[in-house]
Amino acid sequence: MSDVKTVDKSEEKEKSLLSNIRGSAHKIWLAGLGAYAQYEKLGQEGIRFFETLVKDGEEVQARTQHRMDEMKDKLKSKTTDRLENRINQLRDIFPTTTKDELKELSHQIEELSEAVKALASDKKPATSASRSSSTTKKAVSA
Numbered sequence: 001m002s003d004v005k006t007v008d009k010s011e012e013k014e015k016s017l018l019s020n021i022r023g024s025a026h027k028i029w030l031a032g033l034g035a036y037a038q039y040e041k042l043g044q045e046g047i048r049f050f051e052t053l054v055k056d057g058e059e060v061q062a063r064t065q066h067r068m069d070e071m072k073d074k075l076k077s078k079t080t081d082r083l084e085n086r087i088n089q090l091r092d093i094f095p096t097t098t099k100d101e102l103k104e105l106s107h108q109i110e111e112l113s114e115a116v117k118a119l120a121s122d123k124k125p126a127t128s129a130s131r132s133s134s135t136t137k138k139a140v141s142a
Contacts, residue, residue, distance in 0.1 A: 010078075014075070032053075032057070035049075035050060035053050036050065038050075
């Protein structure tokens with residue numbers, strides 16, 4: 001139970017973090033548009049300012065891309081771990097068998113079926129033809 005609560009809390013944290021990132025990304029986009037508007041207003045000085053902003057933006061993008069890659073790897077690892085745990089749980093519930101084991105089981109089933117048929121044929125009640133011949137033998141011997 002506690003594992004489920006821990007997973008739920010970590011998922012909520014991740015969703016909250018993603019929501020914050022989206023909100024920040026939107027504000028950054030708007031800031032970029034505002035910087036471009038200033039670039040148009042300031043002429044030559046605006047061009048230098050804009051180029052500085054682009055350079056700074058490239059540095060920030062490289063840092064955030066690295067962080068996003070780390071988060072993706074962490075999430076992928078978590079997901080893989082959870083999937084492997086689930087598979088292991090299912091393996092515990094449903095033990096796996098190999099093809100050789102299945103062939104052996106099939107062979108054993110066939111042998112048991114033949115043995116049951118043989119036992120069933122030994123215990124069958126005598127047919128009317130065999131009864132009449134045994135009755136005739138008894139009458140002759142008396």
